[in-house]
Amino acid sequence: MPCPDARARGAHVERLAADWLAARGLVLEATNQHAKGGELDLVMRDGDTLVFVEVRHRTGTSHGHPLETITATKRRRLIKAARFYLQRNRLSCACRFDVLAVTGTPPELEFEWVAGAFEAF
Template sequence: MSTSPRSGRSRPDTRAIGEAKERLAESFLIAQGLRLVARNQRSRFGEIDLVMRDEAILVFVEVRYRRSTRFGTPAATVDARKQQRLILAARHYLHRHPTQLACRFDVVAISAEDDIQWIRQAFTL
């Protein structure tokens, strides 16, 4: 547990929570028939949480978690700016790992209760 500098209260490590939610999303997608290709693909443009394969489609997955919807839903946080960063990161990935597969961007939004919303083809290039 780490301590918030403002409140002095303890809170779980956000990195550990993020990793746990990414694993939850990965398990969910595997149960839906997707296959894991890679996770946490970092570039100077940003990070792709999961790269998966859905039959003949390469899927770039953004996992979003929010403890509260007070400032919007997890899915709503994938705004135009975030989409552009994901597109650039995906292009970088494809440059390093060329493929003839079609590609798509999915979002897995996870609530505080671990309810999962899977948005296929959340946005396009």
Template sequence: MSHTDQPSDGDREIPQHRARARGAVIEAEVERWLAAQGMIPVTRNQHAKGGEIDLIMRDGDILVFVEVRYRASNRFGSALESVTSTKQRRLIKAARFYLAQHGLSCSCRFDVVGVEGSSPRSIHWIRHAFEAF
């Protein structure tokens, strides 16, 4: 494909390093937004066996594991719809690892925050998005 035949920016995939940088910016925005809703940030991008937890926050006495999903458009489904049962299992496994690693035994929940659009972005927050069985 020649330079003039390349797809437009809207059709081209974003290079991995740019996608990670954009993800970090969006996660920081969501963390600030959740803090404005009364939640207290604990940590961000917690790597654990089998997955990564985007944000860990406190909501009173509850430790909240937050999955942040972004979609520029909903052409391939919404950001919230992208949290599949496989992704949920990975998050649960990562959360269990985090709890064990830190010697924690407390009430927990899993929230999902979907972010869509570019400017302005819309934020959709689902508390108790799924349960750990």
């Protein structure tokens, strides 16, 4: 089980990620939306498009880049959670799945944003 410090660090990085994306024009709608079998880190708006953002953080890349952690299983869980979010909130709108890879330790973070990282087939 992860220690509370790791959970707090993760939440802190997600807040910084939301701020970073907001500075680039996205508007925060919700954070940490839980659904059966999955969780949505950030739900944001980009104009009329609802954006589900998966934030992946690693302090370094010696064990691989954060983008490499988005497996087919993870994509399926995110899509399922997004469908649940849309249904629960009675939303019908254009949607997109983005991944924001964050490397480093605060305040020295690097962000790599992949808009439209994958599709919900």
